[in-house]
Amino acid sequence: MKVICAGLSKTGTKTLQAALKEIGYNVYDHLENCLYLNKEWTKIITEGGTTEDFRRMFENVDAVTDIPGCYFWDEIHKAFPEAKIILTMRDDEDTWARSMYNQVAAANNPQIQILYMLSPTLKQARAWSDKVVMAVFGTKLKESFFGPATFNMLLARMTYRRHNAHVLQNAPKDKLLIYNIKEGWEPLCKFLEVDVPSVPFPCKNVRGKVVEDFLKEDPLAIRAKKEMLVSITLLALLFSFGAYKFSRSWSSKWFFNTSSSVWHSFSSFRNKFC
Known part of the structure:
Protein backbone atom coordinates (compact mmCIF):
# COMPACT_ATOMS: atom_id res chain seq x y z
CA MET A 1 0.00 0.00 0.00
CA LYS A 2 1.49 3.29 -1.15
CA VAL A 3 -1.38 5.74 -0.76
CA ILE A 4 -4.38 5.87 1.58
CA CYS A 5 -6.96 8.36 0.37
CA ALA A 6 -8.75 9.47 3.52
CA GLY A 7 -11.22 11.86 1.91
CA LEU A 8 -14.88 10.91 2.25
CA SER A 9 -17.20 10.27 -0.67
CA LYS A 10 -17.98 13.35 -2.80
CA GLY A 24 0.19 3.51 -12.65
CA TYR A 25 -1.25 2.56 -9.29
CA ASN A 26 -3.56 -0.38 -8.65
CA VAL A 27 -6.48 1.36 -6.93
CA TYR A 28 -9.33 -0.14 -4.92
CA ASP A 29 -12.31 2.21 -4.90
CA HIS A 30 -15.76 1.46 -3.43
CA LEU A 31 -16.66 -1.00 -6.18
CA GLU A 32 -13.41 -2.96 -5.99
CA ASN A 33 -13.75 -3.26 -2.23
CA CYS A 34 -17.27 -4.60 -2.75
CA LEU A 35 -16.29 -7.11 -5.43
CA TYR A 36 -13.03 -8.43 -4.00
CA LEU A 37 -13.17 -7.78 -0.25
CA ASN A 38 -16.88 -8.13 0.44
CA LYS A 39 -16.59 -10.80 3.14
CA ALA A 63 -4.00 2.78 -3.19
CA VAL A 64 -7.47 2.84 -1.68
CA THR A 65 -10.15 5.50 -2.24
CA ASP A 66 -13.72 6.20 -1.12
CA ILE A 67 -15.71 4.34 1.53
CA PRO A 68 -15.14 2.12 3.40
CA GLY A 69 -11.36 2.44 2.99
CA CYS A 70 -11.20 6.19 3.60
CA TYR A 71 -13.17 5.87 6.83
CA PHE A 72 -10.77 3.22 8.16
CA TRP A 73 -7.68 5.12 7.00
CA ASP A 74 -6.07 5.01 10.46
CA GLU A 75 -6.42 1.24 10.77
CA ILE A 76 -5.05 0.73 7.26
CA HIS A 77 -2.13 3.04 8.04
CA LYS A 78 -1.24 0.96 11.09
CA ALA A 79 -0.93 -2.00 8.73
CA PHE A 80 1.11 0.06 6.23
CA PRO A 81 2.91 2.76 8.27
CA GLU A 82 5.04 3.89 5.30
CA ALA A 83 1.99 4.69 3.18
CA LYS A 84 1.21 8.31 2.40
CA ILE A 85 -2.19 9.82 3.24
CA ILE A 86 -4.24 12.14 1.04
CA LEU A 87 -7.17 14.01 2.55
CA THR A 88 -9.35 15.29 -0.27
CA MET A 89 -11.63 18.15 0.77
CA ARG A 90 -14.17 20.41 -0.91
CA ASP A 91 -14.09 24.20 -0.71
CA ASP A 92 -16.44 24.10 2.27
CA GLU A 93 -19.00 21.86 3.96
CA ASP A 94 -21.97 23.29 2.08
CA THR A 95 -20.33 22.53 -1.25
CA TRP A 96 -19.73 18.98 -0.11
CA ALA A 97 -23.34 18.63 1.11
CA ARG A 98 -24.73 19.83 -2.25
CA SER A 99 -22.55 17.32 -4.05
CA MET A 100 -23.73 14.55 -1.75
CA TYR A 101 -27.35 15.54 -2.38
CA ASN A 102 -26.76 15.41 -6.15
CA GLN A 103 -25.31 11.93 -5.76
CA VAL A 104 -28.33 10.78 -3.76
CA ALA A 105 -30.68 12.16 -6.43
CA ALA A 106 -28.71 10.50 -9.23
CA ALA A 107 -28.78 7.16 -7.44
CA ASN A 108 -32.59 7.17 -7.49
CA ASN A 109 -32.54 5.76 -11.02
CA PRO A 110 -35.42 3.52 -12.25
CA GLN A 111 -33.04 1.36 -14.26
CA ILE A 112 -30.89 0.81 -11.19
CA GLN A 113 -34.01 -0.07 -9.17
CA ILE A 114 -35.03 -2.70 -11.72
CA LEU A 115 -31.52 -4.13 -11.81
CA TYR A 116 -31.53 -4.39 -8.02
CA MET A 117 -34.68 -6.52 -8.18
CA LEU A 118 -33.66 -8.78 -11.08
CA SER A 119 -29.88 -9.15 -10.67
CA PRO A 120 -28.66 -11.33 -7.76
CA THR A 121 -25.15 -9.87 -8.10
CA LEU A 122 -26.29 -6.26 -7.89
CA LYS A 123 -28.73 -7.07 -5.12
CA GLN A 124 -25.88 -8.48 -3.06
CA ALA A 125 -23.69 -5.47 -3.87
CA ARG A 126 -26.46 -3.12 -2.77
CA ALA A 127 -26.91 -4.95 0.54
CA TRP A 128 -23.17 -4.61 1.16
CA SER A 129 -23.15 -0.92 0.22
CA ASP A 130 -26.09 -0.27 2.57
CA LYS A 131 -24.08 -1.77 5.45
CA VAL A 132 -21.04 0.34 4.58
CA VAL A 133 -23.02 3.59 4.26
CA MET A 134 -24.73 2.91 7.58
CA ALA A 135 -21.39 2.20 9.28
CA VAL A 136 -19.81 5.39 7.94
CA PHE A 137 -22.64 7.92 7.97
CA GLY A 138 -25.00 6.42 10.54
CA THR A 139 -27.88 6.57 8.07
CA LYS A 140 -29.12 4.76 4.99
CA LEU A 141 -29.87 5.94 1.47
CA LYS A 142 -33.55 5.28 0.81
CA GLU A 143 -34.53 5.03 -2.83
CA SER A 144 -38.03 5.02 -4.26
CA PHE A 145 -39.81 4.45 -7.58
CA PHE A 146 -42.44 7.04 -6.75
CA GLY A 147 -40.54 9.88 -5.10
CA PRO A 148 -37.11 11.37 -4.43
CA ALA A 149 -34.41 9.44 -2.63
CA THR A 150 -33.77 10.48 0.97
CA PHE A 151 -30.60 10.64 3.04
CA ASN A 152 -30.16 12.13 6.50
CA MET A 153 -27.91 15.05 5.63
CA LEU A 154 -27.62 16.17 9.25
CA LEU A 155 -25.90 12.92 10.18
CA ALA A 156 -23.86 13.03 6.97
CA ARG A 157 -22.62 16.55 7.73
CA MET A 158 -21.65 15.54 11.25
CA THR A 159 -19.69 12.58 9.89
CA TYR A 160 -17.92 14.88 7.43
CA ARG A 161 -16.83 17.25 10.21
CA ARG A 162 -15.70 14.53 12.62
CA HIS A 163 -13.88 12.56 9.96
CA ASN A 164 -11.90 15.51 8.59
CA ALA A 165 -11.03 16.69 12.09
CA HIS A 166 -9.80 13.20 13.00
CA VAL A 167 -7.54 13.01 9.94
CA LEU A 168 -6.16 16.52 10.41
CA GLN A 169 -5.43 15.90 14.08
CA ASN A 170 -4.01 12.39 13.91
CA ALA A 171 -2.41 11.76 10.52
CA PRO A 172 1.41 12.12 10.54
CA LYS A 173 2.11 15.58 9.18
CA ASP A 174 5.10 14.42 7.14
CA LYS A 175 2.91 11.87 5.33
CA LEU A 176 -0.23 13.96 4.85
CA LEU A 177 -1.40 15.94 1.81
CA ILE A 178 -4.50 18.12 2.18
CA TYR A 179 -5.74 18.23 -1.36
CA ASN A 180 -8.47 19.78 -3.48
CA ILE A 181 -8.80 18.13 -6.90
CA LYS A 182 -9.06 21.60 -8.44
CA GLU A 183 -5.30 21.84 -7.86
CA GLY A 184 -4.63 19.24 -10.55
CA TRP A 185 -1.47 17.23 -11.12
CA GLU A 186 1.26 19.39 -9.62
CA PRO A 187 0.74 19.06 -5.83
CA LEU A 188 -0.35 15.43 -6.17
CA CYS A 189 2.67 14.33 -8.20
CA LYS A 190 5.06 16.35 -6.05
CA PHE A 191 3.69 14.67 -2.92
CA LEU A 192 3.94 11.19 -4.47
CA GLU A 193 7.34 11.99 -6.00
CA VAL A 194 6.35 10.98 -9.52
CA ASP A 195 6.48 12.73 -12.87
CA VAL A 196 3.47 14.70 -14.03
CA PRO A 197 1.59 12.70 -16.71
CA SER A 198 1.34 14.20 -20.17
CA VAL A 199 -2.45 13.84 -20.21
CA PRO A 200 -5.00 16.33 -18.81
CA PHE A 201 -6.04 15.86 -15.21
CA PRO A 202 -9.19 13.67 -15.09
CA CYS A 203 -12.61 14.88 -14.02
CA LYS A 204 -15.00 12.16 -12.88
CA ASN A 205 -18.48 11.93 -11.32
CA VAL A 206 -19.55 15.51 -11.97
CA ARG A 207 -23.06 15.99 -10.51
CA GLY A 208 -23.40 12.30 -9.75
CA LYS A 209 -22.55 11.23 -13.32
CA VAL A 210 -20.92 8.09 -11.90
CA VAL A 211 -24.33 6.35 -11.96
CA GLU A 212 -24.71 7.04 -15.68
CA ASP A 213 -21.14 5.88 -16.35
CA PHE A 214 -21.72 2.77 -14.25
CA LEU A 215 -24.77 1.76 -16.28
CA LYS A 216 -22.97 2.30 -19.59
CA GLU A 217 -19.58 0.72 -19.12
CA ASP A 218 -18.96 -0.92 -15.76
CA PRO A 219 -18.41 -4.72 -15.89
CA LEU A 220 -20.67 -5.18 -12.87
CA ALA A 221 -23.52 -3.34 -14.61
CA ILE A 222 -23.01 -5.40 -17.77
CA ARG A 223 -23.18 -8.58 -15.70
CA ALA A 224 -26.26 -7.29 -13.88
CA LYS A 225 -28.02 -6.57 -17.19
CA LYS A 226 -27.34 -10.10 -18.38
CA GLU A 227 -28.74 -11.48 -15.13
CA MET A 228 -31.77 -9.22 -15.54
CA LEU A 229 -32.45 -10.69 -19.01
CA VAL A 230 -32.18 -14.21 -17.58
CA SER A 231 -34.57 -13.29 -14.75
CA ILE A 232 -37.08 -11.72 -17.16
CA THR A 233 -36.91 -14.81 -19.40
CA LEU A 234 -37.51 -17.14 -16.46
CA LEU A 235 -40.38 -15.00 -15.20
CA ALA A 236 -41.94 -14.99 -18.67
CA LEU A 237 -41.64 -18.77 -18.90
CA LEU A 238 -43.15 -19.22 -15.45
CA PHE A 239 -45.98 -16.84 -16.30
CA SER A 240 -46.65 -18.65 -19.59
CA PHE A 241 -46.62 -22.04 -17.87
CA GLY A 242 -48.94 -20.75 -15.15
CA ALA A 243 -51.31 -19.28 -17.72
CA TYR A 244 -51.28 -22.54 -19.66
CA LYS A 245 -52.03 -24.59 -16.54
CA PHE A 246 -54.79 -22.19 -15.55
CA SER A 247 -56.40 -22.29 -18.99
CA ARG A 248 -56.24 -26.07 -19.05
CA SER A 249 -57.72 -26.24 -15.59
CA TRP A 250 -60.46 -23.74 -16.50
CA SER A 251 -61.24 -25.55 -19.75
CA SER A 252 -61.45 -28.91 -18.01
CA LYS A 253 -63.66 -27.48 -15.31
CA TRP A 254 -65.89 -25.81 -17.94
CA PHE A 255 -66.13 -29.05 -19.93
CA PHE A 256 -66.92 -31.06 -16.81
CA ASN A 257 -69.58 -28.60 -15.66
CA THR A 258 -71.14 -28.39 -19.14
CA SER A 259 -71.14 -32.16 -19.56
CA SER A 260 -72.69 -32.63 -16.14
CA SER A 261 -75.39 -30.07 -16.93
CA VAL A 262 -76.21 -31.72 -20.24
CA TRP A 263 -76.28 -35.17 -18.66
CA HIS A 264 -78.48 -33.88 -15.83
CA SER A 265 -80.93 -32.34 -18.34
CA PHE A 266 -80.97 -35.52 -20.41
CA SER A 267 -81.57 -37.65 -17.30
CA SER A 268 -84.45 -35.42 -16.20
CA PHE A 269 -86.00 -35.58 -19.65
CA ARG A 270 -85.60 -39.36 -19.77
CA ASN A 271 -87.08 -39.86 -16.33
CA LYS A 272 -90.04 -37.66 -17.17
CA PHE A 273 -91.00 -39.21 -20.48
CA CYS A 274 -89.67 -42.72 -20.26
Missing part, protein backbone atom coordinates in the same frame (compact mmCIF):
# COMPACT_ATOMS: atom_id res chain seq x y z
CA THR A 11 -14.61 14.98 -2.18
CA GLY A 12 -13.27 13.96 -5.58
CA THR A 13 -12.61 10.30 -4.86
CA LYS A 14 -13.50 9.07 -8.37
CA THR A 15 -11.29 11.73 -9.93
CA LEU A 16 -8.44 10.85 -7.58
CA GLN A 17 -8.86 7.17 -8.40
CA ALA A 18 -8.57 7.95 -12.11
CA ALA A 19 -5.51 10.13 -11.51
CA LEU A 20 -3.75 7.46 -9.47
CA LYS A 21 -4.53 4.85 -12.13
CA GLU A 22 -3.00 7.17 -14.72
CA ILE A 23 0.15 7.31 -12.61
CA GLU A 40 -13.62 -9.15 4.83
CA TRP A 41 -15.34 -5.77 5.10
CA THR A 42 -18.57 -7.37 6.28
CA LYS A 43 -16.63 -9.02 9.10
CA ILE A 44 -14.90 -5.76 10.03
CA ILE A 45 -18.17 -3.80 10.06
CA THR A 46 -20.14 -6.40 12.02
CA GLU A 47 -17.50 -7.98 14.26
CA GLY A 48 -14.34 -5.88 14.12
CA GLY A 49 -10.91 -6.41 12.61
CA THR A 50 -7.20 -6.44 13.33
CA THR A 51 -4.14 -4.81 11.82
CA GLU A 52 -3.29 -8.16 10.28
CA ASP A 53 -6.71 -8.26 8.58
CA PHE A 54 -6.02 -4.94 6.85
CA ARG A 55 -2.49 -5.98 5.93
CA ARG A 56 -3.76 -9.14 4.30
CA MET A 57 -6.60 -7.33 2.50
CA PHE A 58 -4.40 -4.69 0.86
CA GLU A 59 -1.01 -6.36 0.53
CA ASN A 60 -1.20 -6.27 -3.28
CA VAL A 61 -3.00 -2.93 -3.61
CA ASP A 62 -1.24 0.40 -4.25
